[in-house]
């Protein structure tokens with residue numbers, strides 16, 4: 289990937305406050321992330337438009353007025369974008385996780401509910417099914433995540449499918465997705481969504497693994513009890529990922545996660561895990577906002593029910609342009 293001529297993200301919280309000290313700069317940053325190759329009308333796909341002084345676009349095709357926030361998780365927000373940006377920064381920079389209570393305390397958000405909904409809106413875009421499929425050597429298994437912690441009530445235990453890249457250096461990226469059951473159809477759908485065809489897929493030799501994976505992948509089925517070494521881990525990479533995810537999910541910041549919200553927290557953990565080698569926290573901020581403008585709006589009611597939606601948007605690539613002092617990313 290070519291090195292951008294301009295910085296694509298702030299490198300510190302001080303930078304963030306400096307870059308985004310006015311609302312229109314936040315809006316311009318989201319505009320830049322959403323339309324890296326220039327405006328494209330979400331209603332009619334026309335690529336020509338004029339930007340009004342309020343930074344909204346007027347489409348040359350259908351005449352619609354379009355904001356960079358339209359049809360994203362920011363759609364119709366009454367909270368200032370600089371608060372949204374601070375929240376995104378705090379969220380990706382808190383390794384243990386960020387609770388709504390903490391966010392409420394550290395920003396100018398009016399209520400705890402607003403803080404809670406904002407965090408869930410960000411979580412709703414952190415996993416993008418079908419994008420960035422795993423490849424190479426991939427272990428696949430199903431496992432329960434969540435559980436119960438003494439003194440904190442009973443938490444939901446929910447079944448997930450887990451795929452992990454394994455290379456010479458250890459663990460690569462992972463994809464973890466809720467599945468209704470460990471049936472053949474569910475596993476086949478998960479594999480199609482998560483692993484590039486041609487990859488080497490390592491599973492245990494359980495009969496639910498679909499026959500189709502033998503055509504699409506190089507399938508290695510390991511016996512559940514390895515002869516002569518009963519204590520050997522059959523799928524050690526999956527076990528490590530499940531252990532780490534459960535450890536994080538049980539952390540104090542996540543609180544008592546109910547079964548219906550568990551997938552949202554799992555998505556957050558995967559987002560963090562897959563970027564654990566990032567040089568800068570700003571990279572995570574940039575990735576999250578990029579996902580946010582590619583995501584679909586989430587209503588408060590749907591957050592209460594499920595904690596998220598599963599949009600499958602496309603993520604724009606950052607563009608390189610001549611710069612200006614007020615907009616470091618341009």
Ligand SMILES: [Zn+2]
Nearest residue numbers: 329332347350
């Ligand atoms: Zn249009």
